[in-house]
Amino acid sequence: MPPKVRITDDAILDAALAITREKGIDGVNVREIAKALDCSIQPVFRNFQSMENLKNALYQRVEEEHNAAMEKGLQMHPIPFLGLGMAYIQFAKEEKNLYKFLFMSAAIPKKGFLEMIKEEENQPIVDLIAQMTGLPRKTAEELFMDIWLMVQGIASLVATNDFEVSEAEIEKILKDTFLGLKMQLAKTEEQ
CATH class of the missing domain: 1.10.10.60 (Homeodomain-like)
Known part of the structure; x- marks a missing residue:
């Protein structure tokens, strides 16, 4: 035996x-x-x-933890898309090194930003934005991309200790940015 x-x-x-x-x-x-x-x-x-195989498996494990945190953010906030952004930034704040591994490290080749936005798993978020705002789907996708650039920027600053900000301040920044972008995109649609 x-x-x-x-x-x-x-x-x-x-x-x-x-x-x-x-x-x-x-x-x-x-x-x-x-x-x-x-x-x-x-x-x-x-x-x-090999270490490459181990790091790939580790990346999947960290990605699962990150996805669980994002799902919780979608469900726990009265405005699901805002909850998603808040959860993303919170993950960067609480799990700095895991966030850096997922989004700021060259250890694992990653998809480009535009590729990520267009992934199948993100399409329900685009649909949610279209439903919330009344914008056409293509415009909702633009809004998602624009606001996600803001979320990514804040999260990266938080993860590298370059930005101290409260949860309330983050929520205000994201709401103001979302509403401003929505207004601008809606105006562009009318023209």
Whole structure:
């Protein structure tokens, strides 16, 4: 009977996630993971074969956490789209290193911003904006892109400690930006 595997993929990913939270993705290496698990480096390479495979799996794990936070933001705020933006910025504030790994690191190749906006999973958000504002779908997509640039900028500043701002201030900035952009886009539609 072969020996029972003591170090699982999940245990390795949990250790890598903890290291990323504490030190950032640049702090994640096989020795650090092995040290956290109190084992040799062999189980890490046996389970993931390479650091690239491990970082890809870690990216998926962090993305799942991020998506769960975004879903909660959509459901918890009376204005779902505003809740999404608030949750995105809150994630950057509370999980600085995870946010940087997902959105500011070259460790994993990422899709471009416009590609992300057009992804299938974001289409219900565009539909929600069109429904909320009465704007045509194409214009709602523009509004989503414009406001998301603002959200991304604030989140990046928060994640790098370059911007101290309260939740109330963030909400006001996002509301004002949303309403201003909506008004401008509606005016453009009328012309």
